[in-house]
Amino acid sequence: xxxxxxxxxxxxxxxxxxxxxxxxxxxxxxxxxxxxxxxxxxxxxxxxxxxxxxxxxxxxxxxxxxxxxxxxxxxxxxxxxxxxxxxxxxxxxxxxxxxxxxxxxxxxxxxxxxxxxxxxxxxxxxxxxxxxxxxxxxxxxxxxxxxxxxxxxxxxxxxxxxxxxxxxxxxxxxxxxxxxxxxxxxxxxxxxxxxxxxxxxxxxxxxxxxxxxxxxxxxxxxxxxxxxxxxxxxxxxxxxxxxxxxxxxxxxxxxxxxxxxxxxxxxxxxxxxxxxxxxxxxxxxxxxxxxxxxxxxxxxxxxxxxxxx
Amino acid sequence: xxxxxxxxxxxxxxxxxxxxxxxxxxxxxxxxxxxxxxxxxxxxxxxxxxxxxxxxxxxxxxxxxxxxxxxxxxxxxxxxxxxxxxxxxxxxxxxxxxxxxxxxxxxxxxxxxxxxxxxxxxxxxxxxxxxxxxxxxxxxxxxxxxxxxxxxxxxxxxxxxxxxxxxxxxxxxxxxxxxxxxxxxxxxxxxxxxxxxxxxxxxxxxxxxxxxxxxxxxxxxxxxxxxxxxxxxxxxxxxxxxxxxxxxxxxxxxxxxxxxxxxxxxxxxxxxxxxxxxxxxxxxxxxxxxxxxxxxxxxxxxxxxxxxxxxxxxxxxx
Amino acid sequence: xxxxxxxxxxxxxxxxxxxxxxxxxxxxxxxxxxxxxxxxxxxxxxxxxxxxxxxxxxxxxxxxxxxxxxxxxxxxxxxxxxxxxxxxxxxxxxxxxxxxxxxxxxxxxxxxxxxxxxxxxxxxxxxxxxxxxxxxxxxxxxxxxxxxxxxxxxxxxxxxxxxxxxxxxxxxxxxxxxxxxxxxxxxxxxxxxxxxxxxxxxxxxxxxxxxxxxxxxxxxxxxxxxxxxxxxxxxxxxxxxxxxxxxxxxxxxxxxxxxxxxxxxxxxxxxxxxxxxxxxxxxxxxxxxxxxxxxxxxxxxxxxxxxxxxxxxxxxxxxx
Numbered sequence: 001x002x003x004x005x006x007x008x009x010x011x012x013x014x015x016x017x018x019x020x021x022x023x024x025x026x027x028x029x030x031x032x033x034x035x036x037x038x039x040x041x042x043x044x045x046x047x048x049x050x051x052x053x054x055x056x057x058x059x060x061x062x063x064x065x066x067x068x069x070x071x072x073x074x075x076x077x078x079x080x081x082x083x084x085x086x087x088x089x090x091x092x093x094x095x096x097x098x099x100x101x102x103x104x105x106x107x108x109x110x111x112x113x114x115x116x117x118x119x120x121x122x123x124x125x126x127x128x129x130x131x132x133x134x135x136x137x138x139x140x141x142x143x144x145x146x147x148x149x150x151x152x153x154x155x156x157x158x159x160x161x162x163x164x165x166x167x168x169x170x171x172x173x174x175x176x177x178x179x180x181x182x183x184x185x186x187x188x189x190x191x192x193x194x195x196x197x198x199x200x201x202x203x204x205x206x207x208x209x210x211x212x213x214x215x216x217x218x219x220x221x222x223x224x225x226x227x228x229x230x231x232x233x234x235x236x237x238x239x240x241x242x243x244x245x246x247x248x249x250x251x252x253x254x255x256x257x258x259x260x261x262x263x264x265x266x267x268x269x270x271x272x273x274x275x276x277x278x279x280x281x282x283x284x285x286x287x288x289x290x291x292x293x294x295x296x297x298x299x300x301x302x303x304x305x306x307x308x309x
Numbered sequence: 310x311x312x313x314x315x316x317x318x319x320x321x322x323x324x325x326x327x328x329x330x331x332x333x334x335x336x337x338x339x340x341x342x343x344x345x346x347x348x349x350x351x352x353x354x355x356x357x358x359x360x361x362x363x364x365x366x367x368x369x370x371x372x373x374x375x376x377x378x379x380x381x382x383x384x385x386x387x388x389x390x391x392x393x394x395x396x397x398x399x400x401x402x403x404x405x406x407x408x409x410x411x412x413x414x415x416x417x418x419x420x421x422x423x424x425x426x427x428x429x430x431x432x433x434x435x436x437x438x439x440x441x442x443x444x445x446x447x448x449x450x451x452x453x454x455x456x457x458x459x460x461x462x463x464x465x466x467x468x469x470x471x472x473x474x475x476x477x478x479x480x481x482x483x484x485x486x487x488x489x490x491x492x493x494x495x496x497x498x499x500x501x502x503x504x505x506x507x508x509x510x511x512x513x514x515x516x517x518x519x520x521x522x523x524x525x526x527x528x529x530x531x532x533x534x535x536x537x538x539x540x541x542x543x544x545x546x547x548x549x550x551x552x553x554x555x556x557x558x559x560x561x562x563x564x565x566x567x568x569x570x571x572x573x574x575x576x577x578x579x580x581x582x583x584x585x586x587x588x589x590x591x592x593x594x595x596x597x598x599x600x601x602x603x604x605x606x607x608x609x610x611x612x613x614x615x616x617x618x619x620x621x622x623x624x625x626x627x
Numbered sequence: 628x629x630x631x632x633x634x635x636x637x638x639x640x641x642x643x644x645x646x647x648x649x650x651x652x653x654x655x656x657x658x659x660x661x662x663x664x665x666x667x668x669x670x671x672x673x674x675x676x677x678x679x680x681x682x683x684x685x686x687x688x689x690x691x692x693x694x695x696x697x698x699x700x701x702x703x704x705x706x707x708x709x710x711x712x713x714x715x716x717x718x719x720x721x722x723x724x725x726x727x728x729x730x731x732x733x734x735x736x737x738x739x740x741x742x743x744x745x746x747x748x749x750x751x752x753x754x755x756x757x758x759x760x761x762x763x764x765x766x767x768x769x770x771x772x773x774x775x776x777x778x779x780x781x782x783x784x785x786x787x788x789x790x791x792x793x794x795x796x797x798x799x800x801x802x803x804x805x806x807x808x809x810x811x812x813x814x815x816x817x818x819x820x821x822x823x824x825x826x827x828x829x830x831x832x833x834x835x836x837x838x839x840x841x842x843x844x845x846x847x848x849x850x851x852x853x854x855x856x857x858x859x860x861x862x863x864x865x866x867x868x869x870x871x872x873x874x875x876x877x878x879x880x881x882x883x884x885x886x887x888x889x890x891x892x893x894x895x896x897x898x899x900x901x902x903x904x905x906x907x908x909x910x911x912x913x914x915x916x917x918x919x920x921x922x923x924x925x926x927x928x929x930x931x932x933x934x935x936x937x938x939x940x941x942x943x944x945x946x947x
Contacts, residue, residue, distance in 0.1 A: 203728040209683055211743045211794070212716030215708065222731050229733070301733055301778040354892070360813040467901045468669075497668035497902055498840055499917075502884040502895035509894055524814055527843075527887025531895055551890050568818035570843025572888055574866040577847055582819050 001304060004297055012290045019282045024064050027274060056271075067275065077272030081264065087276045090261070097167050098250065098257035104173070105180025110235070113185040117192025121200065122219065132189050139186025148179045148252035165254040176253045184238070191234050195227040202226075229299045236292040240284045312387035314518035315349040315372060315405075315486050320381030320391075322367050341367045343542040344381070346612075349486070354512055354519040356529035356550065358565065359539035368539065369488045369522045373407055374398055386485060403433055406479035410491035412471040416463040422449060423459035426477045433482060448477040452507060469500030473507065480511060490522045505532050526569050530554060535618070538562045540588075544612060548619035558621040560591035593623040600625070628700055630719075630802040630834040631657035631680055635694035638675050638684065647906045649675040651858040657802065662828060662835035664845035664866070666881075667855035668902050673838045676855075677804045681721060682711050699801055717747045720795035724807040726787035730779035736763075737775030740794045747798045762793035766823060785816035789823065796827060802834035809844065821847050842885055846870060851938070854878050857903045857913025859929065864939035874941040877914045912944065920945045 051057045055066060070077060076087035120132035139147075155162045155175060163172050199205065200223055208218045250259035258277065265273040297303040321343050325336040342364040349355045359365045370376040372383060374390055383391045390401050406429075409415050416425055427445035430436055436444065446456045452473040463471055472492060479487060489508065493501045505528060512519055523529050529536060530550060537547040538561065546559040557563050564583050571577055583591070592610050602614045610622040638650040650672040657663050667673040678684045679691050682703050696704045699718035703711065715721075723729050730739055740759040744750060750758070756775065763771035766789040779787060788808060795803060805824060809817035825848055828835045837849050845852055845866065853863040854875065862875035873879045883896040900917040903909055909916050915925035924944050932940040 203723060203725065204731045206683055207721075207723060207729045207791075208731065210681060210715055210721040211746065212712045212714070212798075213742065213746050214712055217742075217746075222734075225733050226731065299733065301735075302780050305778055305781070360815065469901055498842070498881060499668060499884060499898040500901065502886065502897040503899075505886060506894045506897055509892070525886075526814065527885070530887035530890065531893060532886075534892060550892065554890060564815055568815040569887070570818070570821070570841065571846045572843065572885060573870050574846045575870075580818055580822055582815065 001297070004303070005294060008290055008293050012286045016282060016286050019286075020068070020279060021064065023278050023282070024067070024275065025060065027271060027278075028060060028063070071279070076276040079265070079273040080270045081268055081273065087272050090273065091258070091276060091280070094256065094258045094261050096257075097255045098259060101173060101176045101249070101255065101257070102180050105177045106184050108177065109181030109184030110188050112181070113188025113190075114192045116185065116189040118196060120189065120193045121196030124197065129193075132193065136186045136190040136193075139182050140190070143248070144179060144183065145248040145252055147182050148176075148249055151175045151179055152252070165252075167255050167257075172253075176249050176255060179249045179252070187238055188235065191231060192227070195230050196223060198230075199223045199226045225299070229296060232295040232299065233292045236288040236295070237285060240281070240288045311351060313348045313384070314351045314353075314386060315520065316382075316384040316387075317345055317347050317368070317372060318382040318384070319344050319346055320368070320371055320378045320383065321345070322364075322371060322376060323379045340542050342371065342378075345539070345542075345544050347537050347544065347547070349518045349520055351485075351518055352512070352516050353534045354508075354521055354532055356533035356536040357520060357522045357539065358524060358526060358529055358536060360524065360565075362541075363539040364542040365522050365539045366490055369407075369490050369520060372486075372520060373405060373488055374401070375407075399433075403429075403482045404484050405486040405488065406482065406484040407488045407490065408472070408475050408479050408492045410494050412468070412475040412492075412495075413463065415475055416471060418463055421460050421462060422454075422466075422474050425463070425474060426481055429478060429482045435482070444481060445477070448481050449474070451511075452477045453503070467500070468496050469503060472496060472504055476504075476507065476511070480515065480517070483515065485516075485518060487517055487519045488522070489519055491524070492521075493528055494523070494525065501528070508532065526565060538565065543622065544620075545610075545622040546620065547612075548616075552616075552619050556619070558593055558615065558619075558623075560588045560593075564588065593621060594626055595623045596626050629656045629658055629697070630661075630699055631655060631836065632695055632697035633676070633680060633693060635692075636676065636679060636696060637692050638672070638679050639690045639692075641688055641690070642906070644906045648908070649858055649905055650679065651908075653855075653858075653860055655853060655860075657834045657836060659801065659834055660832050661851065662837065662849040663851045663853060664837045664839060664849035665853045665855060666839060666842060666845050668840055670857075670902050670905050671855040672858040673855050674806050677721070677806060677836060677838055681715060681719060681804065682706070683715075683721075713747070716743055716795075716800070717798045718800060719802045719804065720798070720800040721804040721806065722788070722791050722795050722808050725811045726784050726791050727779070727811070729791055730787065732779050734778075735775065736777050736779065736782070736790050740775075740790070740797055743794050744797045758797065759793070762797055763790065765796075765827075766790070766793045768793075784812055785820065788812060788816075788820050792820075792823065792827070796831065799831060800833060802836065803828070804836045804838070806838045807840070808837075810839075810841070817844075824848065842881065854881070857908055858905065859913055860932075860942065861914065862941040862943075864935075864941075868936075868939055874935060874939075874946060875914075875943050876918050876920050876945070878941075880917075880919075912942070 048057070055063055074088065079087050079090050082090060116132045116135070120129040123129055152175065162174055165172070205218060205223065208222055247259040247262050249255070250257045251263065261273060262277055265277060322341045323338045324341055326339045327336055345364070345368055347355070357365045357368065367376060371378045374383065374393070378391060381391065382389055385401055385404055390398065393401065423442055423445045426448050427441040430441040430444060435441070446459050449458050450456055454470060454473055463474070466474065493504050496504060508519065509532065511517060521529065521533055533550050535547065536550050536553040538545050538553070538559065540561045546553070546557065546562045553562060554566065557566055560583060567580055595613065595615070597604060597606055600613055600615065604611065604613045604625045606625045606627045608624065610624055612620045613623050613625060614620050633653060633655040636650055636653045637648060640647045640649055653672065653676055655676065665673040665676065675684065680696060680698050680703060684691065691704065693704060696702065698714055701710065701714055703714070706714070730736065737756065737759055740762065741752065741755040744755040744758055760771045760775055763774055768774050768786065768789055774782070774790070782790065808824065809820050812820060821844060824835070835849065837844065839845060849866055851863065852866050852869045854861045854877065856877050861877045862869070862873070869878060870882065873882055880896070880898045884898055886895055898917055903913050909926070911926045911928050912930060915921040918925065930942045930944045932942050933946050934940050
């Protein structure tokens with residue numbers, strides 16, 4: 001098991017490296033640069049000087065190595081948009097709203113989705129099942145920004161119960177959290193339902209019934225444990241996947257979080273900020289897959305114990 | 310002597326098996342099939358029997374060159390096909406066809422039966438599309454299905470009917486060799502006899518040679534001319550079918566025969582089962598002088614001839 | 628008292644194609660210590676009959692109706708979940724066709740046997756563990772203590788089926804249902820498992836219902852045979868009588884089509900046609916479309932059972 005973990009860690013590190021190279025290259029191969037925009041007209045000489053100071057005139061591989069060397073020292077450079085602070089400072093400021101809203105959305109949404117999926121699987125073809133399936137399909141097909149707009153329209157404009165946007169007082173959090181939660185509820189409900197149904201149809205469940213175990217024991221000890229195996233592999237990366245939803249939610253609700261900076265850094269060719277954000281998301285994905293692999297191995301004796309007959 | 314339809318000469322297949330789970334996993338070779346030789350004479354049915362893991366299916370797949378042997382030679386109608394590449398194999402594929410146990414997964418669910426049966430003609434560019442369909446429909450009839458089945462799909466058929474379709478598709482190119490891997494194992498009792506009879510009839514009508522891979526010795530007894538018994542990747546005995554049933558010499562062959570359920574409740578008996586070690590310990594020891602054909606003495610079992618067409622794995626003593 | 632007491636059992640499945648009657652009016656009785664073989668092909672209703680009396684079918688997709696459906700003296704149609712759970716595994720146990728999928732893959736063999744014991748009896752974990760090891764030894768598993776700690780994927784099919792039998796016997800059931808217990812196994816392992824089941828049946832004095840498509844398995848293991856076709860019973864009687872002197876044309880055809888009875892390569896006696904489609908069964912006697920003796924009357928109605936001798940019955944118009 002320990003060797004397994006080490007092997008996974010090595011592969012995570014490799015993945016991270018490859019992804020960082022690809023992103024670096026892609027970002028720099030997009031036509032245009034930070035000083036090409038109309039809103040920052042500079043002369044050729046000034047531009048060359050600026051490029052030289054930022055190291056943008058050097059060959060790409062040198063730029064990459066310089067950058068990664070800095071990253072290893074937690075130096076992500078200075079955002080071009082806000083030169084008064086470092087990328088780290090900017091990120092640690094922008095983290096908070098994203099983490100609070102996104103985190104709460106997922107923490108509230110995931111268990112709700114799982115419970116909904118379980119209820120649907122255990123009461124197959126009942127009202128609960130139809131409701132859950134409809135809800136999941138809607139949640140997955142309606143884009144987040146439409147959900148956000150609907151929430152604003154209903155609860156802020158028509159009913160006037162809650163403020164429509166901003167950051168600060170907790171009552172402003174409710175609508176973005178609801179928007180964030182919609183995707184986890186829908187996806188988790190769907191996956192839980194199909195994972196549970198898949199397990200309930202397996203022959204060993206009939207054997208467990210034939211042994212005279214109570215239905216509760218069968219569901220909560222055996223079926224859930226087996227259903228958890230495919231679920232962890234999907235759920236952990238999905239957790240991170242909600243991060244991409246932040247772009248829309250934070251734009252709609254005008255929250256000054258990471259999502260908002262994501263959009264503006266791409267527009268402004270703000271390489272240091274952009275790179276830091278993408279690397280952060282990549283790292284979170286890598287870690288999520290790593291944890292998912294470990295959880296999968298831990299839950300699955302075929303990997304944990306090995307020794308196939 | 311005429312050239313055999315199919316001949317395997319000292320064919321082996323090794324697989325790499327994970328042995329160590331360190332940072333860099335280590336592998337060891339496992340011989341799924343180790344030095345198997347067998348011959349299928351023209352117009353005959355040879356049964357290949359053995360338990361799961363004996364290497365009988367791998368042997369069949371190597372004969373078809375669906376699995377590349379690690380060593381050894383495969384001859385189809387006297388032509389060595391063991392080293393041919395994909396392109397070189399194409400004409401050989403016309404000569405040699407296969408029917409599997411699970412015909413449901415072997416038939417494309419999106420194709421009609423006429424299309425399924427005609428497909429080999431299309432692949433090998435035989436005839437116009439119209440001729441191909443005509444031929445396919447007449448083959449459906451030949452395997453006992455009405456021509457009207459041509460427009461149906463695999464899921465509309467029973468297991469026995471699907472196996473008939475699989476046989477029609479395998480035989481439409483008029484191959485000389487058919488490899489049948491457990492084709493009757495998944496079938497209902499009342500249908501099993503139908504498929505066995507169909508195979509017998511077609512074999513006679515088409516001068517076909519069949520390698521019939523099966524673990525069901527009762528079926529093998531009714532269908533085959535010769536039997537080859539495999540055990541742990543090697544041939545341990547081969548003989549004419551009745552000689553196997555009346556005069557088996559290898560302990561594993563005897564164990565297999567002893568395991569056949571009684572055909573009548575009055576023949577019930579308490580059996581004694583041999584362990585792997587007991588089977589190995591009971592390997593026949595034959596004195597060189599008693600053998601009809603010359604053989605070198607050896608410490609490990611070798612296949613020796615003990616009578617007309619009857620060979621057994623034995624230790625030859627000086 | 629009969630361990631299994633079934634009269635007039637019908638089982639109907641609701642499917643896309645409509646209502647499918649898998650079992651149509653089956654009567655079955657198994658006395659204490661008796662061994663009964665139910666022989667039939669796929670779709671004959673043999674497994675569904677056993678699953679129905681264990682109430683293991685998924686309801687309400689499966690609708691069970693019967694004049695009487697009793698297991699060890701308990702009316703299972705009227706029984707609630709708790710009563711059913713206390714019957715299953717304790718009074719009546721069941722083993723299945725594919726041992727590779729019959730165990731929960733994430734728990735050890737030991738855990739699964741122990742949980743069975745402790746679901747029905749108040750014994751401590753160490754006691755249950757000791758019992759589980761004894762059971763494994765009884766089904767001829769060497770190094771039983773080690774095997775208790777194994778996960779299902781670490782054992783071969785034959786070993787798993789032994790462990791499954793050990794688990795089924797852990798509460799000393801009065802009756803054991805064995806649903807094609809050897810079909811997925813190698814020939815030599817099949818013979819070993821059948822012999823083991825026979826021995827244990829005698830030793831524990833249990834009733835046995837052996838469900839199989841294989842007449843050889845029946846010839847080896849049971850006292851009485853029930854032949855099913857198209858959801859109905861065609862013939863039943865003592866095993867010797869059925870093999871020596873089959874009365875029903877289906878039984879006769881089935882016995883005649885067994886391969887390998889006579890030496891030499893030969894054509895077999897075959898039964899023409901295919902098994903009936905349960906969604907659209909033939910009228911009258913379900914076997915009439917394939918029967919060489921059938922006449923117009925056979926398509927009209929299902930014949931009643933003729934009692935030939937006590938315990939020997941066949942349902943065929945052409946018997947008279």
